[in-house]
Amino acid sequence: MSAALQAVKQFRIRELAPLLKADPKLSTARPKVLNPFLPHKNPESGRWAPPKYSLRRQAELIKSARASGLLHLLPPGPKLAPKTIEDASTSAQTSAEATEQAKWWTAAIEWDGEFKEKEVKGADVGNRLYAGKKRMFKGHKWERMADKRTWKRDMLMKHMSKRIARFKTVRGLGGALRLWRVLTGDCVL
Template structure:
């Protein structure tokens, strides 16, 4: 049992070390070591989804529900529930109740206990999508105005984000205008139309072939019947040759 509790404590410690801002927390511990019971650093919650800043896409949580449940079990086994962030498998009330009865805490003045310091986890999914800058003109990047390759790459990424934001805003306005006019807004502002199903794409060619076949159907039927009528042997005619061979 002791070995199991030790392994569970190591798993919780590994989780904290991997997901906490190590440098910021160590610097905060050195400057504010007296406030050992107060959260001094904000950390992203790996149990909740997050939103990418420049395009607004949502990213899945870093830890799945199965891994979250395993961590909660290990934290309860080792008495470290108060060190985990809130999530679908662990509520804020459970964390607060566990902190009151928690026996593991950081020692004052000990820098090696930085991972035990309380941090402020985000209790809701992070929404970091900023307002798009549509009016900002996108100018070509000149190699004379940058001092390094990294700076040029950053400027190129920033310009691409601005252009994409401007296109999204423009398409949103076009969709609103189309809806007001009673038009279908599915194809508004798209580079290519919706491809549709295979039978929809080949329907025009199939109908054209059907028209051609039905137009000449009488002629084709007559040709078919006359062709096989000529090839049909007559029972009164004399056979041209008798090449029958016996099997013995």
């Protein structure tokens, strides 16, 4: 048995064993089990309890389930959307896994707790971080000034060849004029 299949099997046994030990008749029915991927509210104290499995552990279980083709056996949660589970369950029913379906730990379960997916603006176009915002983050000053400096540099470089030619002629005339003044005696070196 592969490690991925073993991880999913251990997860299912860990979650179902206490329920089946308490009432063996539930093995034929579709039992309702508390979703370990979601936080739940304690009915006695009214306080919220965190999920039994962390997000990192959920991601590891999902990777294992994908590798072994048992994604439909996991409950929905933040790392696994209900739509993905539905797609996986339809593909699992069409595949030839009749031997695995006969085992008790692969039985259908109704997970208690509702997972609500958050709609993120801009996720459909690939811009989740800055969706709905007027501008991007503040950034460094050189990042904010880059466009202005680029525009100024382009304007200065536009007629640079004419400016260089004019500079050389004026400087050349200035040097010749100074030499003329020295030769005529108007200026002393």
